[in-house]
Amino acid sequence: MPKRVDPVARRNAVVDALFRVAVREGLQRASLRAVADEAGLNIGSLRHYFDSQQELMTFAMRSMLDRLGERLLARLADAGDFSRHSRDEQRRLAVDLLGELLPLDERRRAEVTVFLDFIVTARTNPAFTELSHRAAADERALVRRVLDRLDAGGALRPGRDPDVETERLASLLDGLSLAAVLHPDLCDETRCTAALDAHLSELLIADGRRAA
Numbered sequence: 001m002p003k004r005v006d007p008v009a010r011r012n013a014v015v016d017a018l019f020r021v022a023v024r025e026g027l028q029r030a031s032l033r034a035v036a037d038e039a040g041l042n043i044g045s046l047r048h049y050f051d052s053q054q055e056l057m058t059f060a061m062r063s064m065l066d067r068l069g070e071r072l073l074a075r076l077a078d079a080g081d082f083s084r085h086s087r088d089e090q091r092r093l094a095v096d097l098l099g100e101l102l103p104l105d106e107r108r109r110a111e112v113t114v115f116l117d118f119i120v121t122a123r124t125n126p127a128f129t130e131l132s133h134r135a136a137a138d139e140r141a142l143v144r145r146v147l148d149r150l151d152a153g154g155a156l157r158p159g160r161d162p163d164v165e166t167e168r169l170a171s172l173l174d175g176l177s178l179a180a181v182l183h184p185d186l187c188d189e190t191r192c193t194a195a196l197d198a199h200l201s202e203l204l205i206a207d208g209r210r211a212a
Contacts, residue, residue, distance in 0.1 A: 019060065064111060091200050144166045154205075155204045176196065
């Protein structure tokens with residue numbers, strides 16, 4: 001009998017292969033043939049699941065965003081009610097949660113590296129516009145949720161415009177991600193985390209102080 005193939009597992013394996021090629025050589029070089037070779041498949045088998053590089057890239061990015069979103073929402077749920085913690089602990093929780101969007105380890109570095117390649121491609125390829133917009137909107141939604149948790153926990157300084165602070169924080173995360181991928185010797189994991197922590201420290205009321 002021919003070996004049965006799990007199509008979901010096969011698609012996921014192909015996505016993982018695309019990420020490995022994209023991290024090494026760039027997303028534009030992740031052709032169907034290069035990805036097939038990386039996944040140990042013949043090109044015909046790969047075309048059974050994806051007709052073109054564009055279709056493969058779209059599926060891979062959507063899969064990455066889904067995985068990342070699920071991971072972040074699960075961590076936010078695990079964090080629970082921020083008000084149970086001191087303000088310093090709330091800040092550390094926020095740094096840890098938002099750090100999921102930064103290239104602080106091998107897995108996150110691969111995600112951010114491929115994502116940066118994708119948004120550059122999306123700038124001139126209308127086929128990727130909607131997915132690129134979704135990624136930006138999802139990032140801001142997560143940042144807003146973290147800020148709302150801090151506010152509900154009594155840690156956020158009063159009088160802050162939540163829309164402005166969401167954009168400031170999302171822009172900081174984007175800038176740190178870009179710097180850490182392009183210049184890891186200048187912006188390593190420690191400096192990324194320190195910059196994020198310093199920004200949040202300015203937004204939050206220190207332990208032992210009352211809101212003005």
